[in-house]
Amino acid sequence: MIEARDTGSPAAGRDGAGKDFWPEDKPRRNLPNPKLLYGGAAALVAVVVIAVVAVVVLGGGGGGDKPAAKALPTAYTPDFSGDGFSKIAQRTADSRAITEGEAFSADAKTLKQGKYTMTLAASDLTSDCKSATWGARLQGDLAKYGCTQVVRGAYVSPDKKYVGQFMVVNLASQDGSAQVLRDLDRATGAGWLTPLQPKGVASFGPGFTAAYASVYGHYAVVTWVERAGGARPDSLNEMIDVSLVVENAGDFLYQRLDLAGNGAS
Known part of the structure; x- marks a missing residue:
């Protein structure tokens, strides 16, 4: 297990990540605790080799038609706390389907946020949870626990350095x-x-990528980021900072939390 503390992050040490969508008296996104990134040092060495090969094969960042097949993040950090989302721990308190x-x-x-800008470049909202995932065990649990929708959005920086x-x-x-x-x-x-x-x-996916997942009540929220082409970042703080920008796409979930608190759903 590799522990990556974001002490060098522009957002570190603050109780909020820049001005948020929500007024000051509304629930706001908490900055993550130090990210615990899973994977051994040997795996990181292997990833560097993979990243170099990926850049060569893909022409150093040219367009790809499809993401890597059955891609997995190099580093993955889950946060099970669900802080602040107890009001929508059950979908019965938030029954309205998400719309595009x-x-x-x-x-x-x-x-x-900070020095980073990310623009929505592709999006999908489906009620077929199986079509947006792979793996028999995961798909079985999605069915078991009542998955009704998967929202996906892909973001790219203006210089196409980050995805x-x-x-x-x-x-x-x-x-x-x-x-x-x-x-x-x-x-x-x-x-x-x-x-x-x-x-x-x-x-997307064949090189070095980092994913951060959180429990937002009955929603599982994932941000998954990379340097385009899978190049290894200068530091894990870089990936954390980019992931915090992408996580801002989840502001609509805070609105749902607010509505549930007011008795609407």
Whole structure:
């Protein structure tokens, strides 16, 4: 296990990550605790080799038609705390289905934080949870825990240096979202969510990528980021900072939390 503390991050040490969508008296996204990134040093060495090969094969960042088949993140950090989302721990308190207009609103088209800007380049909202995932065990748990929707958005920086995936899995309860986070640990071999492939950048997934997953009540929320082409970042703080930008796409879930608190769903 590799522990990566974001002490060098521009966002470190603050109780909020820049001005958020929510007013000061509303629930706000908590900065993550130090990220615990899974994988051994030997795996990292192997990934560097893979990343170099990927850049050569893909022409140093040319467009890819599809993401890597059955891609898995090199580093994965789950957060099971669910802090602040107890009001929507059950879907019965938040029964309205997610809509495209809600998930991919004007506010979600361009995300900015610190020195990073990410623009929505591909999106998908499906009620067929199996079609957005791979792996028999993961797909079995999605069915068991009542998955009804998977939201996916792919973001690209203006210079095409970074690519990020934002994903939301709508489950019946927080027990289900926690189980999905356990399944996504690559050591389980359960499977993973399938990333989208934005146009004009190398295929997502064959090199170094980092994923961060959180329990938002009955939603499992995943951000998955890379340097385009899979090049190893200068530091893991770089991936953490990019992931925090992409996580801003989840502001609509805070609105749902607010509505549930007011007795609406």
